[in-house]
Amino acid sequence: NGEMLAMCGIGDWITGVLHKDGAPVASVIPEEGGIQWTESYSIGKGSTRQEIANKFIQYMLSPGGQVRSIQMAAYPGLSPTKSGWKAIQDANPAEAERSGLIEGHDQSPRKLLAEKRLFLRDIPRQQTLEDWNDFWSEYKTA
Structure with a gap:
């Protein structure tokens, strides 16, 4: 409806969903940079189904699997x-x-990584509720 100019932390997937529904929205990484959320495929050491897990990973990394991942309805990936x-x-x-x-x-x-505008998310650390509230208060008044 044109009322939102900027939003922090929701991710490109939601703008993709909204865009597909006809909303005039886009995701942009600012010149100052942003955090890149990453995911990976892993096979657990004790897995009893390593062969099928490996085939799934191979498929997801294939061109067809990448297209399927990119076009998912929620949380689409980037190839x-x-x-x-x-x-x-x-x-x-x-x-x-x-x-x-x-x-x-x-x-x-690729361009954003080369320009050092994307940063990989650090390993999570335990934070207090007070830390989160302080961050939220600072964000709202920025």
């Missing part, structure tokens, strides 16, 4: 591979553009 970028550009050019998965795009993850 870490050049073949994934090419596949999403072919399958859904509008989503490739929206999520910056085009070489030279202003919000391309």
